[in-house]
Amino acid sequence: MQPSVSVIIPVYNIEKHLEKCLDSVIGQTLKDIEIIVVNDGSTDNSLDIITQYARKDSRIVIVDKPNEGLAYARKSGIEAAHGKYVQHLDGDDFLEPDACELLFKRAEETDADIVIMRFLIDSPRGQKEPPFWTQDEYNNISAIHTMAHEDYRWNLVFLFQRRDLHAVPIDYLQNLTYGEDAYQSIQIAYRSKKIVTLRDKPLYHYVIRESSVTQTGMTRKKTENVLLFPNLIETFLEGTPENRQFAEDIIYIRFRAYFLLLLKNWREGMTEHCRFMAESLAKYPALEQLEEVRRFTKLIRLYARCPWLGKLYTNYYVHKGKIKA
Known part of the structure; x- marks a missing residue:
């Protein structure tokens, strides 16, 4: 039976933060999910942690691969996914318990290709919620126009999407380490016929570490x-x-x-x-x-x-x- 949602988690050397991420996914109120954890050549204990969790939860699928960067880790996760929708989640971020359930319900009710959710930025300086998209619905042209004109974080825009948007693989560039989210988001947005927002509450926690603040x-x-x-x-x-x-x-x-x-x-x-x-x-x-x-x-x-x-x-x-x- 096809899972409703495949949660794709790329992991690279985040042993200190990985358990909180995995716990947030395992505890989702929507149980009909597939959890694909892509170990992107970690050199710390990340793979051991993933393996321990997989022994306890049969929904976890491990993809272990050499390090190629975030874009290719996500690509590997999508290739391994079976869900009707995919939810991207970085390994040091975490979800609210009902995130997948609310996003899946919104997508099904509206027949949307993408659901944009509210999110919180958790950093050593505190927690804040950035401005959110102003409309309830967009097409591909208006979504790209909004991305270009408004000050939204492109890496957190299209995290919940219909898996068949990737039926023809999008263009990934292995050596693009800055702006890869923008490039991929533009491609996915253009393929989408209908993009909707979910305004209920923030569902995604984007975590900024002290090391990121100082770099x-x-x-x-x-x-x-x-x-x-x-x-x-x-x-x-x-x-x-x-x-x-x-x-x-x-x-x-x-x-x-x-x-x-x-x-x-x-x-x-x-x-x-x-x-x-x-x-x-x-x-x-x-x-x-x-x-x-x-x-x-x-x-x-x-x-x-x-x-x-x-x-x-x-x-x-x-x-x-x-x-x-």
């Missing part, structure tokens, strides 16, 4: 990834029959990538990036309505007109702690 610097590899994923998304969207409808979305996505590099104080190529952002602000004034962007529009325009003054003001922003050193 603020940009490496060349990360920078290359930040610059690459807008190109990949642009290539994908321009290859669709509706490409003209996505022209503004592509600008917004590229703007966000360049803006991230500005906030991370990555100087290389910043003059050109700020010129692009300044032109985008002039063409699309709504960009200034994004909360973070509004605080830096003066710096962007200054950097675009006079790079040396832009660098000087950037140093001032770093000194004030508004930009990471």
Whole structure:
């Protein structure tokens, strides 16, 4: 008998946090689930913990593979899944007890391909709930437009989805370590006919560890990834029959990538990036309505007109702690 939901959990060296994640899934009020845990070449005791849980719960399926990164771990999980729907869950995050039940019910009642849920960010600084999608229903075009224009976390948008969206595998890039969620989310959104939201309450806990909070610097590899994923998304969207409808979305996505590099104080190529952002602000004034962007529009325009003054003001922003050193 086909499970209602396959919960896919990629795991890599998270022995300290894994049990809380697994407990939250085993304790789901919807019992008709399949739990696929993908051990992505962990070198700690993660695999031992998974094995112990699998001995106690026959719903747990272990996929043990060499380390290839998060995207390929999720891909392996989807290939092993049998559920009508899949629920993605990172191994150091956890679910509310009735998450799968509520999401499954919402999907079945609305015949939706994707259900977007509310979530909480749990960090050493406290717990907060980010802004949520404003409509009850979207199609593929409006969902992509919303993703590009609003300040939502792309890695937490399309976590509950119909498994047959993957009947034709989406494009995974093994070496894309930043922006892979955005690239995959765009592809999945485009394949969807109907996307709905579930507003009842937050169902997913996204956990940020102390080590993640303190890791603020940009490496060349990360920078290359930040610059690459807008190109990949642009290539994908321009290859669709509706490409003209996505022209503004592509600008917004590229703007966000360049803006991230500005906030991370990555100087290389910043003059050109700020010129692009300044032109985008002039063409699309709504960009200034994004909360973070509004605080830096003066710096962007200054950097675009006079790079040396832009660098000087950037140093001032770093000194004030508004930009990471």
